[in-house]
Amino acid sequence: MPADRSEALPAARRPHRLAGGQPGLLEPGASTDPYRLRLYRILRTDFPLGYDPGLGAWLLSRYADVALALTDPRFTGYPRDGAPRGPVPAPLGLCRGSLVCTPLPGSGTDRIPGGTPATASAVERAAYVLARRIAGRDQADLVGEFCRWLPAGLSAPRLNALVRAGGGTADCARHTGLRERALASFLANMLDDPDLLAAVAGGAGPGAGPGAEAGTGMLLGRAWTETLRRDPPVQIVLRRTRTEVRVSGGTLPAGAPVACLIGAAGRDPARFAAPDRFDPLRADADPLLTGPAGCPAALLGRLEAEHGLRALLTAMPGIRWADGFRPASSGVLTRGPRTLLVRPS
Numbered sequence: 001m002p003a004d005r006s007e008a009l010p011a012a013r014r015p016h017r018l019a020g021g022q023p024g025l026l027e028p029g030a031s032t033d034p035y036r037l038r039l040y041r042i043l044r045t046d047f048p049l050g051y052d053p054g055l056g057a058w059l060l061s062r063y064a065d066v067a068l069a070l071t072d073p074r075f076t077g078y079p080r081d082g083a084p085r086g087p088v089p090a091p092l093g094l095c096r097g098s099l100v101c102t103p104l105p106g107s108g109t110d111r112i113p114g115g116t117p118a119t120a121s122a123v124e125r126a127a128y129v130l131a132r133r134i135a136g137r138d139q140a141d142l143v144g145e146f147c148r149w150l151p152a153g154l155s156a157p158r159l160n161a162l163v164r165a166g167g168g169t170a171d172c173a174r175h176t177g178l179r180e181r182a183l184a185s186f187l188a189n190m191l192d193d194p195d196l197l198a199a200v201a202g203g204a205g206p207g208a209g210p211g212a213e214a215g216t217g218m219l220l221g222r223a224w225t226e227t228l229r230r231d232p233p234v235q236i237v238l239r240r241t242r243t244e245v246r247v248s249g250g251t252l253p254a255g256a257p258v259a260c261l262i263g264a265a266g267r268d269p270a271r272f273a274a275p276d277r278f279d280p281l282r283a284d285a286d287p288l289l290t291g292p293a294g295c296p297a298a299l300l301g302r303l304e305a306e307h308g309l310r311a312l313l314t315a316m317p318g319i320r321w322a323d324g325f326r327p328a329s330s331g332v333l334t335r336g337p338r339t340l341l342v343r344p345s
Contacts, residue, residue, distance in 0.1 A: 026054035040264035049249025057259040066265035093291030127311035142340035151176035181336025185231040188327040223280040235263035316344040
């Protein structure tokens with residue numbers, strides 16, 4: 001494991017230290033980029049278990065410890081005890097852990113995740129309308145003109161009607177801010193890789209057969225899962241111990257609030273090879289960090305990513321970053337790019 005060399009960084013890029021040398025998660029500068037500041041790395045290597053007074057919780061940053069807190073029945077929801085316990089992953093990613101949520105109607109393993117054809121069609125129509133609106137521009141911001149409006153276009157009456165038709169409710173799917181951030185991160189990762197874009201465009205373009213369509217869908221699904229690992233929209237998930245729990249850095253007391261650092265766990269080199277690299281084809285992919293299976297928000301998020309990218313490539317086959325632009329994310333509680341400037345053609 002490489003030694004912490006953060007003191008060699010410029011002062012503006014050093015993580016702020018608390019008493020004892022532990023980096024402060026909510027201290028000035030931490031929210032700008034906890035990855036570039038090496039904040040997560042320092043916590044994983046030197047402070048795998050430490051208390052953060054600003055957050056009011058014990059911090060877990062190693063993948064093995066975070067996975068334990070998300071799945072072990074000795075942990076429960078915080079501050080509500082009704083959150084899932086045991087082998088079912090705790091709410092994370094796009095899931096808000098609503099107690100009244102049920103899966104979207106028709107979702108299952110035998111079809112593209114997301115529910116009925118009506119649900120997928122609603123997402124597809126909204127994506128193509130938005131993509132065509134910006135196709136003729138010299139420059140466009142995908143966050144403000146696409147990512148923000150695609151989830152919003154599926155909220156409230158239209159989404160509720162689709163879900164009620166199947167006898168369910170989709171409370172967490174009405175909150176679109178996290179889906180906006182996740183979609184922006186997904187598009188940033190895909191636009192950064194011309195080879196991936198070419199593979200998607202070729203598999204979904206005119207004349208592509210059923211096999212190519214299926215292959216493209218699988219690639220997009222893996223890219224979505226990889227985005228939630230590498231660039232999760234929710235960086236911290238709170239849990240609480242029901243009893244004393246031994247973790248790699250020591251022992252958590254009973255009744256203790258615990259902050260699971262999803263952003264740190266998803267880039268733990270002890271679990272993922274080349275963890276900073278975006279690689280949809282990685283052999284060590286892990287579905288744990290995508291959230292509970294069947295969550296309406298998670299399923300809609302994947303549909304928005306898949307149909308959103310297809311719509312953009314159809315309306316703007318030559319889409320690329322605007323001259324001199326590089327995507328950058330921010331935030332330490334929730335995280336995602338604030339701007340994605342592109343040249344549509």
